[in-house]
Amino acid sequence: MDQGTMDADCIALLPGVLTFLADPKQSLPDDTCLEKLLDWLTNIINEDDDRNLLDQQPCLLEFISSMCASKTTDPIILSFTLKLTGLLAATERGFSRLEERGVVQEAFACKAEAEGDGGGGGVRAQWGEASVRCGWLLGLRALLQHHPAMLFISQRGLTKLILQLQRDKSLFVAAAANQLLAHILNFPHPPMTEQQQQQQQQGTAQENGSSGPECNTATVTAEIVGHVGEALVSQEHFRVLQALRLLALSLPGCGAPLLGSVWRGALGPLEVLLEAGMNKLSLPIMEVLHAASTTELFSQSDARVEELMRATLRVGEPKTAIQCASAITRLQHCSEPLKRLAVGIVLQPLEFITGSPLQILPNGSGDAKQANSHQPALREQLCQKSQCISLLSLSLSSVAELSLANSLFVDASVEAVTGAVLQLLKVGLGQSPSPSPPNKAYIQLIGCSRVQRCGLDALISLSSCEGVRCLRQEVLDLLHQCLQHPDSDPTVLQKTLQALLKWICLDSSDCSEKTHFLTQSLFPALMKRVCDMHWEVRDSTLEFITQLIVNSSDSVAFSGALRGSGIVSLLLACLDDSEGYVRASAISALGQAVTAAQHQGETNTNSHHSLPEEVLTRLLAILAQDTEGFPRRAVLKTVTSWLSRPRPPPDLDQSLSALLTLGIDDFDWEVKVHTLELAEMVMDKTLSRGSLTEALERLQEYGVFGVLFKGLLDCDRPVAQKACQLLLKLREVLEVKGESAGSPPGDTPTFHLQSHQWGEDLLRKCKGVNGDSDWPREGVPAGDWPKGEEVSLREVVGRLDLEGMRQALARSSDHAMASPRSLMEDILAVAQRSDDNAVDCY
Incomplete structure (x- = not known):
């Protein structure tokens, strides 16, 4: 929506819309239209910084003044007004204009300055409404784009109120307060003198009677930094949690020297929290440390970020330790000892269930002792079915992430990890591990689809690692077993097919071995699954066949194996499937089969001489007669694909x-x-x-x-x-x-x-x-x-x-139906609407 269209269509309607919103007798059945109106006004102001909407539309100023002064304003309308005020005051010119009329003070300072229940205007009267408190915070957040706004916050003492709202009973209000506080800490500060830096650190700027935007910025940030330090040592869990969230939000955007000041105030309390073993706070603390790792603090030894990360791995239960360890493995820059420790903790559940040592740590080393510190609790939890499934799923998901990130495994063999995943999948199929592990916890994993899916995801990711090709045949044999298993969940079968495609397409020097697997194992199993009673399985199998042909079309051996398997005849039969999705997938698979035959020049063989003609005849019939759109779409896409090739069917x-x-x-x-x-x-x-x-x-x-x-x-x-x-x-x-x-x-x-x-x-x-x-x-x-x-x-x-x-x-129907004019006309129409009509907020 360009601003010219907004001017032409909407400016004339705006006074009437604001008059309607200001009428206490009127009410909107849906307040989403107000958010739409704010979005469009935001676009206008952002597209033209020189536009003074307040000069063009004096009704805006009158509307804001009356809404903020009235004690009977609807809370939803008042919340909208506060956001609108912040939007209009986001420029220094707009802020100055609103401040001259006392509107900024009425909207954002009256709650802080009013004394007694009788003081203040509409904001004070409606403060008990969460929507008003949230609108106040969001409006102030929009306003804070220039130094006069920061000066206003400091002089009016608004920081204290914002900090109170950080602990609001409404989570939406508390989250908005944290966002605003982070914005204040990340606000671009003018350069400070050495004296001002000392005042900021000591929180004495205001006491010394200093003035100016630098001092006021220092006063506000010092108040917030002091609050964070106090909150972190509080006995109130939610207060501590909010302080940690604020740190995680603000640290990446903090500039020097404020970053150092914030971290010095938080470092001691963070160490105390970790020493106290606050398990519920381990993950929020790790989020803070992760945020700190993106700044210069990570390279500063006195900041002790890595030491705190190590401490999170010692705190709490195994699940939390694995989650923290997984976060550490995702760090871009991390010391080898810390990553080694994190990887070891991630692999522990897999090691315990399979009985396979996956990482070798020096005996007696600090890392070995710390990695083993969770083992008693881990063993106990892995013997409980629900805990076992949760821990293993978490471990396998982390293995998949490590593989995709190409982080590999510090001091851990990729082959050993892949072998452990294979062993775990065998357990899921009901096979006893060999050699048998020293515990029987694996029994409760038999038939567990969640662990199987996570294991297959890990196997898919591991296929991209170097050094796993030696396990290719073992992996394919296991996946074939999964494909044949009669009780496999459809989602497990889908993951199995995805893993098969990855591992089949790995380079193999022994083509005869691959052809033997295809003809003797894979194709017969696929033919059974194409006839499965679940249409999702039939569809997934056909999609797999399509991708397999695409990835193997340049192989003469594969083409010959496909031709002799009977799969093509089965694909033709699938064109009569009762499910439209399956018919569409069969069309795609047949299209690729014809393309592969053309590529290998097989049209002269007796078995394939009539295939393109037969398929084309069936496709024409489907396009003319099929009652569902998916197969008909697949016909056109298949034919277009044929025509795009150098040798389309004759x-x-x-x-x-x-x-x-x-x-x-x-x-x-x-x-x-x-x-x-x-x-x-x-x-x-x-x-x-x-x-x-x-x-x-x-x-x-x-x-x-x-x-x-x-x-x-x-x-x-x-x-x-x-x-x-x-x-x-x-x-x-x-x-x-x-x-x-x-x-x-x-x-x-x-x-x-x-x-x-x-x-x-x-x-x-x-x-x-x-x-x-x-x-x-x-x-x-x-x-x-x-x-x-x-x-x-x-x-x-x-x-x-x-x-x-x-x-x-190109304008589409939205230019009329979802335009500012349409929205405003809908709002105005509510005044004349009957009770069975409502605003069209699309």
Whole structure:
């Protein structure tokens, strides 16, 4: 929405809207329209910093003054007013204008300055409403964009009130207070003298009677820093938690020297909290440390960030320690000893269940002692089913993250970790580990789909690590077992297929081994799953077959194995599946099978001589008869994919006309868009070969031009947009190629418009009903179309104002239905609405 449109459509309506909102007798059934109004006003102010909306619309000032002064203002409207005030005061000019009228003080300072229950205005009277407190904070946050605003906060003593709201009973208010406090700490401060820095650290700036924006900034930040230090040593859990959240929010944006001041005030209390073993605070503390690691503090030894991270790994229960360790492994810069310790803790549940040592730490080292400190509690929890599943899932998810980040495993063998994951998946299938681990906790994991999914995710990620190719066959054998298991959950099967694709596509020097696995193990298992009773499994299997063919189409051995497996015949049978998603996936798989056969030159073999022809016949029938959109869309996408290849199926050319005709007449707009994409491919292929005249005649035989004009007249905007784009492309070709070839103006195909339905529609659209076109005026050609005469393609394309149509189509229906004018008219309509109407807030 550009600002000009906002001016033209809305400025005249704004006074009436504000009058309506100020009327206590009126009420909005939905306050989301107020948020929309704020969004648009924000866009206007951001797009033009020089615009003074208050000068253009004095009603804004009157509205804000009356709403903030009235003690009976609806809380929702008052909250909106406070946000609006902050928005308008975000520039120094706007702030000055509002301050002159006392509006800024009335909106944001009256609560802090009023004494007794009778003091203050609307904000004071409605302060008990959480929406008003939240609006106050958000408005102040929007206002704080310049130093006069910081001076206002300091002089009015608002910091104390903001700090109180940080512990508000409403979590929305408390979160907004923390965001505002972080914004204050991250506010760009002017350079301070050494004396001012000392005053900031000691919190004595105000006492010394200093003045100016630097001093006031120092006063405010010193008050916040002191509050954080006090809150961290409080006995109130929520207060401590909020202080930690504020630190995590503000540290990354703090500049020197404030960063050092904030951290010095927090360091001691953080150490005390960790020494006290506050398990519930370990993760929030880790978030603070993670934020600190993104700053210069991480490289400063006296900041002791890494020491505190080590301390979080000692505190609390195993689950918390694993979560903290996982966060440490994601750090960009981390010392090797700390990462080694974190990885060791992450791997512990996997080690305990499988009995496989995965990381070797020096005996007697501090790291070994710390890594083992959680083992008694870990063993106890892993013997409880719910805890065991939770801990293992967390460990496996962390392994997957480590693999994807290419962090590998410090002092841990990737092969050993992969072997442990395989062993865990075998347990899930009901197989006893060999050698048997020293505990029986693994028994409770049999058939656990959650652990299986996490294990398969880890296996997928591990496939990208170096050094795992030696386990390729063992992994494939296990995945084959998972695929065959009769009780596997559909989601587990889906993950199994994803893992299979990853591991099959790993480079293998032994092609015969891969072919043997495909023919003897994988293809028979896939054929069973294609017939599974769950349609989700059938669909996932077909999608896997499609991707497998795509990734192996250049392999003669794979193509031969596929041809002899019987899978292609089964894919043809899947075209009659009762589920539309499955039919669509079968079409995609068959499309790739035909492409692979073409790529390998197998069309001359007896078994595949008729495959493209048979598939094409079935696809035409589906496009004409299938009652669901997904299969019909898949048909067009498959044919377009064929045509994009250097060697499309030989029978495709004869079917293009039928495919285009059926597709553009479909009732599904996506099918029609895919039809136009096919038409574009036909255009590109045809126009790139031979003379322009021959190419145009060929395109007319295919029916491409009728498809484009039908699309242009379509009621679905995406269809008309695509057709308009292609007609513009065609017009450019006619102009460039026609001139270069010296073709006469009329040397293009001709049409008798009245003999085509699209021609009749084109005439009717251009002339409109009763002489008024229902197209935009810029889309109407000059003069009348010839009646009873043939019109050349060049004339039809040239007389249509396609640029105007493109611009009109690009605006979409949202330009009318979701515009500021529509919103304001809806708000105003509420005053006259009947009880069964409501605001359209889309």
